[in-house]
Amino acid sequence: MNVSKDLIRLAALGFVLGMVIGDIMVVAFTASEGMSLAAPELIDEFGELPAIIIQTLLSGVLGCICFGATIVYYKDEYSILAATCIHMVIAFLTLIPISNFLWWTGRVxxxxxVVLAMGICAYMMVWFSVYMSYRIQIQKINEALERRNSGEQ
Incomplete structure (x- = not known):
């Protein structure tokens, strides 16, 4: 495994996905106020085109860091819980300042x-899903080993 190549690949993919997801979310959340590609407060602060560019780039940075941080799951010495906690801290240390700057949280x-609580719930669900998936896989491996050792095959 080439960690640096994986990190670059994940970060690049995250940048692109972050830009797309960020723009889709803003359109979805501002649809009731009319079509907007940036938060109305950000447009008031910077003007329409600069606000859209700033938001798209910062959404990309957020995606880049969050996707790049998934490299912690590649470390065998980290438990699933430790890797999830490390990733969560990295994600929130990036998300909170960016979301405040872009007016996603209203700067309050x-x-x-709310973002923190929703994020913690999401991380708990992801961790539990991964944990259960691994538990089922390990159970199947153990059953196969028992059959093999007992001569059933």
């Missing part, structure tokens, strides 16, 4: 708390 503490 309540918005940050």
């Amino acid at each position: 503490m309540e918005g940050n708390i």
